[in-house]
Amino acid sequence: MAISYSRLTHLRLAEKFRRSCTSTSSQRPVPVSSQISKIDHKKMMKPEKKEDRVIYELPKVYVEENTTGLALFSSNTNYGIKVIEVMNAIKFTPYGLRQTWDLFQEDKLLRSQIYIKERAEFLGPELATAHFLCFRGGKVRFHGQEDWITQDPDSDMLTSLPKFYVESYKVEAADCSKMTLIYEGLENMKNMENLKWLSLEGCPHIDDWCLDRISGEYGNTLEYLDIRNCHRVTDKGIASLSKMKKLKTLILGGHPEAKNLELVCLMLEDILPEITIRGIVYCDESLLKPSEAKE
Amino acid sequence: MFNRAVTAAQLKPWLKFNYILKNVTFTVRSFCNSCPRYSNKDDEPVKPSILVPEDFQAELDGETYCPPLAQPIKPHVHPIKKSFDLLGITGRNDPKTHNNLYFPRHCDILIIGGGIMGCSIAYWLKQRGHDNGLRVIVVEQDPSYTRASTVLSVGGLRQQFSLPENIEMSLYGAEFLRKSKKLLSGEGLEGPDVQFHPFGYLFLATEKGADQLIANHKLQTSLGAKIQLLSANKLKQKFPWINTDGVELASLGLENEGWFDPWSLLNGFRNKALEMGVEFVKAETVGFETQETIVPEQPGIGDSGCYHKLKRVHVRLHDGDIRTIDFSKCVMAAGAQSGKVSKLAGIGLGTGLLRNALPVEPRKRYVYCFHAPEGPGLDCPLTVDTTGSYFRREGLGGHYVAGKSPTANEEPGVANLDVDYTFFDQQVWPDVALRVPGFENIKLKSAWSGYYDYNTFDQNGVIGIHPYHTNFLFATGFSGHGLQQAPAVGRAIMELVLEGKFLTIDLSRFAFDRVIANQPVFEQNIV
Numbered sequence: 001m002a003i004s005y006s007r008l009t010h011l012r013l014a015e016k017f018r019r020s021c022t023s024t025s026s027q028r029p030v031p032v033s034s035q036i037s038k039i040d041h042k043k044m045m046k047p048e049k050k051e052d053r054v055i056y057e058l059p060k061v062y063v064e065e066n067t068t069g070l071a072l073f074s075s076n077t078n079y080g081i082k083v084i085e086v087m088n089a090i091k092f093t094p095y096g097l098r099q100t101w102d103l104f105q106e107d108k109l110l111r112s113q114i115y116i117k118e119r120a121e122f123l124g125p126e127l128a129t130a131h132f133l134c135f136r137g138g139k140v141r142f143h144g145q146e147d148w149i150t151q152d153p154d155s156d157m158l159t160s161l162p163k164f165y166v167e168s169y170k171v172e173a174a175d176c177s178k179m180t181l182i183y184e185g186l187e188n189m190k191n192m193e194n195l196k197w198l199s200l201e202g203c204p205h206i207d208d209w210c211l212d213r214i215s216g217e218y219g220n221t222l223e224y225l226d227i228r229n230c231h232r233v234t235d236k237g238i239a240s241l242s243k244m245k246k247l248k249t250l251i252l253g254g255h256p257e258a259k260n261l262e263l264v265c266l267m268l269e270d271i272l273p274e275i276t277i278r279g280i281v282y283c284d285e286s287l288l289k290p291s292e293a294k295e
Numbered sequence: 296m297f298n299r300a301v302t303a304a305q306l307k308p309w310l311k312f313n314y315i316l317k318n319v320t321f322t323v324r325s326f327c328n329s330c331p332r333y334s335n336k337d338d339e340p341v342k343p344s345i346l347v348p349e350d351f352q353a354e355l356d357g358e359t360y361c362p363p364l365a366q367p368i369k370p371h372v373h374p375i376k377k378s379f380d381l382l383g384i385t386g387r388n389d390p391k392t393h394n395n396l397y398f399p400r401h402c403d404i405l406i407i408g409g410g411i412m413g414c415s416i417a418y419w420l421k422q423r424g425h426d427n428g429l430r431v432i433v434v435e436q437d438p439s440y441t442r443a444s445t446v447l448s449v450g451g452l453r454q455q456f457s458l459p460e461n462i463e464m465s466l467y468g469a470e471f472l473r474k475s476k477k478l479l480s481g482e483g484l485e486g487p488d489v490q491f492h493p494f495g496y497l498f499l500a501t502e503k504g505a506d507q508l509i510a511n512h513k514l515q516t517s518l519g520a521k522i523q524l525l526s527a528n529k530l531k532q533k534f535p536w537i538n539t540d541g542v543e544l545a546s547l548g549l550e551n552e553g554w555f556d557p558w559s560l561l562n563g564f565r566n567k568a569l570e571m572g573v574e575f576v577k578a579e580t581v582g583f584e585t586q587e588t589i590v591p592e593q594p595g596i597g598d599s600g601c602y603h604k605l606k607r608v609h610v611r612l613h614d615g616d617i618r619t620i621d622f623s624k625c626v627m628a629a630g631a632q633s634g635k636v637s638k639l640a641g642i643g644l645g646t647g648l649l650r651n652a653l654p655v656e657p658r659k660r661y662v663y664c665f666h667a668p669e670g671p672g673l674d675c676p677l678t679v680d681t682t683g684s685y686f687r688r689e690g691l692g693g694h695y696v697a698g699k700s701p702t703a704n705e706e707p708g709v710a711n712l713d714v715d716y717t718f719f720d721q722q723v724w725p726d727v728a729l730r731v732p733g734f735e736n737i738k739l740k741s742a743w744s745g746y747y748d749y750n751t752f753d754q755n756g757v758i759g760i761h762p763y764h765t766n767f768l769f770a771t772g773f774s775g776h777g778l779q780q781a782p783a784v785g786r787a788i789m790e791l792v793l794e795g796k797f798l799t800i801d802l803s804r805f806a807f808d809r810v811i812a813n814q815p816v817f818e819q820n821i822v
Contacts, residue, residue: 077794078793078794078795081423081424081427081793081794084423084424084427084428085423085424085427087424088424088425088426088427089424091425093482095482183473208491208493209473209491209493211493212493212550212551212553213550215493216521216549216550217521217549217550219549236490236491236492236493237493239492239494239673239691240492240493240494242673242674243494243495243549243674245533260691263691264673264691267672267673267691268673270672270673271672271673271674
C-alpha cells in the first residue's frame, strides 16, 4: 500500500490527539442514591486500586504500540475462537437440541430472578423481598399484620403493597411453596431482620446449596422451616440446618436422595434446643406392639 | 535487494508488529550488505517505567542460555508398518501422517499431569466451542492416582484467604461446584455428585493475629464472601464444645464453605474431558526437545536472534519405550513433581531467564482419622486452631479427621507415603484436645498421607507463561489449597491459551516472573 510519509505522520498525530482528547474528558455524574433508603446493607466496596498492589512484570522487550491509522481497525481480542464458538453453539442432535432448549429455559429463569440492586436500594430489603416474592406467586406476611399478602391472580398489579420505602413493614413470614426459586433468586431474600417463618414446600430447584444459603442468612432468626417435597435436598443439607439455633419446627418429607435421614434428625434434636421435627418416622410403631402369637 | 525472508509485513518498516513472530521459522539469508539497517543500537537505552531491582537488571542484560535438553530420536514406527512402507503401501500406515494409530505423535496443547489441575484445564480448553479443533493430550503417569495429591486431599473449600485473587478463585470454585452436575454431564454421561458438606470453616486467632483477621475479613466481605466475626463469648455460645482459652477472635464462614469429595470432582472433569475428545496417555515425561527458532530483525525494535523453542516431549511408556509428542503449547500441571519435570525443560538449568527453577517440591502431610464419642457432634465446621492444627467431622458416626502442618525442621521425608503416628501423639492430639475437651477420649482409627505441591518461594500457585519458553505455561505450586481453585485456574489457563490474557480473574501477580524478580506474594497467615 503506497502512502506518503507526510500523510502517515499526519495520521499518527491525529491518533495521538484523539487519544489525548478522550483521556481528559469530564467524568460522568455519579447517580445519587435514593435518600429514602436508610439501611446501609452490604454495598460492594470497590476492590483496592491497582496502584496499591505491587504487580511485578518483566519489562516488555517487544513493544507493541500501535501508532498508525490502521490501528483503528485492529483489536486485542482473538476472534478466531469466538467464530468457532458461534458456529458450534447448537449441536443438531436430539441430545444437543434438548440441551440448547434447557439452557434457554434456565437462562430465562435466571434473568427473571436475578438480584436487582436498585430495587433493594429504593424499597429497602424487606419490601423488595415482598415485591419479589408476591410478583412470582408467593405470599408474604408482615410483622404486626395478620393477613397474607398475595398477588391477585387476575391482575398484574400488587395493590396491597406500598410502592415506597415504609419503615414499619417488616417481613415476618414468607410462603414460597411451589415457586420456581433458584439459588440466585434467594439472593433477593437477604437482609431481612425478622424472618421467622419460611416455607419452601414443593420447590423443585431447592438443593443443599440453597439450604446452605438460607441457614447462613437466617441462622439467628428463623423459627419455622418447611422443606417438604424438595427433591434435590440430601441429608447433608438437612444437617447444615444445625446452624440455625432458634429453629423450633422443621417439617420434612419427600426427600428421595436423603440417606440416613433419621440419624441426622436425631442428631439435630440433640443439638438444637427447641426443635420439633415433623414428618419423620423413627421407627415403625406397629413393631412395638406385642405380637399376636404371644397373646 | 532483500535481506530477510519475504513476507508482506517485512516490506513495510513503518508498521510496528502486532503479532508474535516467535513461532515462525525463517531462513534468513543476506544478499547484500549495503541495505539500510533500522536497528536501535545507537539510540539511548530505554529505561523501563517499572522499578527493576539491580540484580534482576543484570539478569535481563545478560544472555539467556538454554542448555541442550534431549537428543532428537526418530519416532517409533511399528515394524509391520515399516515393512508396508518399504513395499510402497502408504496411507493409513504412512509414518509421515500425523495421528499415528498406535500412539499420538502430535497435539496442539500438551498437559503434563492428569490430576485435578490437568483435567480441569483439559475440560476448559475443549468445552470452548464444542469441537473447536484443538487437539489436547494429557500425559499422566499413574491413572489409578495412587500417589496423586488430589485424591488424598481433605477436600476443603473456603474463601478465607488474604489475597484477593485467592478469594475470587475460591468463590468461583464454589459456583462451579454448585453447577458441576450440569456442566460436567453429557450424552450418556451423568454429572458428578461432589457431596458438598456446607459446614463452614472456623479460623481462631489470638490477640496477636486479631488485627490480621479483621483486615482479611474486610477484604473477604468486600469481594462477596459471607464471613462472620465472632468474639470469644459469642464463639462459646455458638459452639459450646469449644474451649476459648487464648482465643481473641474467630471468623466463621457462613456460606459456600465446607468440604467436598475430590475424587468425584476429578472423575467428573476427566470423564467429561474424555467425552469431548481429550486423549489421556499413560506415560512418564523424560525429556524435552528444542528447536532453534530465529526471531527476525524488526526495525525499531531489535536485532535478529535465535532462541530455543520447546517443540517436542519425550515420554516413556510402561514397557520402557520412549515415544515423542510434538506440541504447540505445553502446560505444567504435574503437582508435586512439577519442579523435577520443569528441570527437564531447562527451567533452572540455564542462565538469564532460565536460571531460576520452578520452586515446587513435594512435601508430605499426614491426616489422621479418629473416633470421639464425646466430640462436637453435627455442628462442627472445619476448625483451624491458633497452633495450625485443624479438624473436621467425618460422616455421622462420631468420626473426625485432623492434621497439622509441621514446622520447617520437622518436615518428614518424601520418599514414600508411610504415616508417622508419633506425630499425632506429640503434635496433633494435644492441640485438638486442648481446644475441644471432648477430644480427650478418642481412639485413633486410621491415617493416610499425601504430598502437597509445596511452593517453597511463597506457598501460592504459579499460574502463567514462562518468560523465555513462551509456549510453556504453569498451573502448579498451590501448597495445599489447589483443589478448590482448580476450576478457576483451568479457566484462567484457557483464557491465556485462547485469548492471550486473563479475562475474568487477573492472576498476573501469580506469574513465574515473581520468582525471577524475587518478589514473593505471601498469604498472611493467622497466628
